[in-house]
Amino acid sequence: MSTVTIEAAQTRIPERTTETTAVEDAPPGSFVVTLIIRRYIPETDDEPRWQDFDVRVLPTDRILDALHKIKWEQDGSLTFRRSCAHGICGSDAMRINGRNRLACKTLIKDLDPSKPIYVEALKGLPLEKDLVVDMEPFFEAYRQVQPFLIANSTPPGGRERTQSPVARERFDDTTKCILCAACTSSCPVFWTDGQYFGPAAIVNAHRFIFDDRDESAQVRLDILNDKEGVWRCRTTFNCSEACPRGIEITKAIKEVKQAILVGKP
Amino acid sequence: MSLKSTQLPTPTPSKSRTLRPTSLLNGRISLPKRPAGTVYRGREGMWSWVLHRITGVGIFFFLLVHILDTALVRVSPEAYNAVINTYKNPIMGLGELALVAAIGFHGLNGLRIILIDFWSVGTRNHRLMFWIVIALWIVLMLGFAPRHLMHVFGAQ
Numbered sequence: 001m002s003t004v005t006i007e008a009a010q011t012r013i014p015e016r017t018t019e020t021t022a023v024e025d026a027p028p029g030s031f032v033v034t035l036i037i038r039r040y041i042p043e044t045d046d047e048p049r050w051q052d053f054d055v056r057v058l059p060t061d062r063i064l065d066a067l068h069k070i071k072w073e074q075d076g077s078l079t080f081r082r083s084c085a086h087g088i089c090g091s092d093a094m095r096i097n098g099r100n101r102l103a104c105k106t107l108i109k110d111l112d113p114s115k116p117i118y119v120e121a122l123k124g125l126p127l128e129k130d131l132v133v134d135m136e137p138f139f140e141a142y143r144q145v146q147p148f149l150i151a152n153s154t155p156p157g158g159r160e161r162t163q164s165p166v167a168r169e170r171f172d173d174t175t176k177c178i179l180c181a182a183c184t185s186s187c188p189v190f191w192t193d194g195q196y197f198g199p200a201a202i203v204n205a206h207r208f209i210f211d212d213r214d215e216s217a218q219v220r221l222d223i224l225n226d227k228e229g230v231w232r233c234r235t236t237f238n239c240s241e242a243c244p245r246g247i248e249i250t251k252a253i254k255e256v257k258q259a260i261l262v263g264k265p
Numbered sequence: 266m267s268l269k270s271t272q273l274p275t276p277t278p279s280k281s282r283t284l285r286p287t288s289l290l291n292g293r294i295s296l297p298k299r300p301a302g303t304v305y306r307g308r309e310g311m312w313s314w315v316l317h318r319i320t321g322v323g324i325f326f327f328l329l330v331h332i333l334d335t336a337l338v339r340v341s342p343e344a345y346n347a348v349i350n351t352y353k354n355p356i357m358g359l360g361e362l363a364l365v366a367a368i369g370f371h372g373l374n375g376l377r378i379i380l381i382d383f384w385s386v387g388t389r390n391h392r393l394m395f396w397i398v399i400a401l402w403i404v405l406m407l408g409f410a411p412r413h414l415m416h417v418f419g420a421q
Contacts, residue, residue, distance in 0.1 A: 038302065048301070098306030118303050188311065235381050237310030237391060250310075251388040254381070 030058050033113045035066055038120035039130050041077065048127065052116070059109035063096055063119065067103060067131075080131035087244060090180030094131050095120045100182035100242040122185035124194070138181045141197045145205035145223055150216035161213045171210040174203045174252050176245040183239035183249050195228045199239035199249045202230055206252040209259060217264055225260045233257070309395040317374050320367035327364055358417030362410060369405050373398040 032054050040048035053074055055066045064085055071078045083089040085104045092103040097111055097118050111117055125133035155161045177200060184190050184198035205224055209217045224230045230253055239249040305311070338345040377394045381387040387394070 095303070095305070098303040120302055123302065123305060186305065186307070188305075188307075188314070234314050235310065235378060235388075235391070236307060236314040237388075238305070238307045240388075241308055241310070248388060250381075250391075254388055257382065 026056055027058060030056050031113065032056050033066065033108060034116040035063075035070065036116045036118050037070075037078065037130070038118075039078070040121075040127055041079075042129060048120075057108050057113075059107070059113070061108050062104055063101075063106045063108070063111075063117070064092055064103040066108065066117075067119070078131075079129045088178060090178035093122060093180040093182040093185070093244070095122060100186045102180060102182065102244040105244050122181060124185045124187070124191040125181065133181075133185075135181060137194055138184055138198065138200065139179075141184075141201040142179065142204060145197065145201050145220055146216065147201075147204040147208065149208065149211070149214055150219075151213055152215060163211075163213055167212045170212075171207050173247050174207040174210075176247050177203050177207070178245060179204075180244060182242040182244060183247075186238040186242040188236055188238065189232050189234055193228070193232065196232045197224065197226075197229055199233075199253065202233075202253050202256055203247060203249055206256050209256060209264065217259075221256070221260050221264075224256055230257045230260065309392045313374055313377070313395050313398070316370060317378075320371040323367050324364075324371060355417055358413070361417075362413055365409055365413070366402075366406060369402050370398070373401055 082092040
């Protein structure tokens with residue numbers, strides 16, 4: 001930074017009004033985008049309502065950045081979950097322009113910034129406040145498939161359960177799940193039938209069913225061979241398209257279906 | 266005093282629709298005519314399922330009526346003929362067109378769903394298969410619809 005720039009900046013400061021400050025501070029290439037957010041504050045609202053916010057953003061900003069700006073600069077009561085903000089914790093799945101995505105992985109430029117951006121909570125889970133839903137039904141289904149390694153035998157020959165790269169590759173895709181619920185809450189079957197295990201639970205069952213170190217594959221297959229299990233899947237592919245980790249969910253569900261029908265390959 | 270949303274003063278009931286605390290802070294009040302929520306923007310997979318379900322329910326109700334009227338021939342051939350004659354009007358003719366369209370889509374899409382479930386690369390090609398289904402369906406309908414409509418509206 002040259003001295004000239006600093007002096008120029010200092011001389012300009014007294015002339016600024018509140019209105020022009022925002023424009024002068026605006027980074028080059030930034031523009032104003034309208035976010036229409038479905039708000040619901042249980043203490044004051046009978047019904048969810050839509051509220052507009054104008055935010056100045058860069059094309060490379062994420063929806064999460066826009067939400068932060070709204071919360072920090074315009075309306076502190078806006079409520080949403082986020083933890084790591086880098087697409088790993090799975091906290092900020094929400095419906096953006098009608099599709100489930102992670103707010104921290106959705107760039108403004110990948111949407112159409114000339115139109116308002118609709119942001120609302122996940123569908124099919126009980127709405128608690130603004131963009132926060134009750135995840136308990138989702139985790140209840142997850143727990144039911146016993147998503148942990150079950151191996152009661154002594155490891156062969158030593159203290160470790162070794163696994164060949166080929167055997168590991170078999171379930172590699174389904175290890176990527178971050179439990180954000182974007183898939184389960186995009187499923188039309190789950191919206192109308194909350195008893196359905198949902199894609200995420202089946203993905204995490206798949207992860208252990210096809211793990212050759214695990215000894216309880218049949219238990220999980222029996223759990224999922226249920227009226228509310230894998231047979232509820234109608235192959236709408238909403239889950240596969242919603243998954244921020246790119247897991248081929250419908251394929252995983254189909255593989256569990258086939259394992260129930262003809263046995264594990 | 267810090268403003269927590271839970272501690273905000275409750276607006277009087279009469280004004281609660283327009284004077285939400287957050288609306289006051291933001292200065293903009295949302296338009297009253299907004300949908301309760303947006304329609305989930307699923308892609309080919311979801312809409313093919315919606316069409317499959319609609320055509321399936323439609324075909325089910327047709328079959329119900331169809332079994333009843335066909336069973337009538339066992340009761341009396343005259344009654345059967347009388348019922349079938351009431352079907353011979355343009356409205357039922359258009360209904361037949363819709364029926365063939367529904368069965369055509371449901372059948373072709375049913376094959377697609379079988380391939381998704383049993384063909385090893387079916388899930389990766391579901392979108393392509395959907396457009397093949399639509400193309401085949403249009404070709405079949407182009408063959409059927411003109412001739413059928415000529416029968417319904419043209420002759421006699």
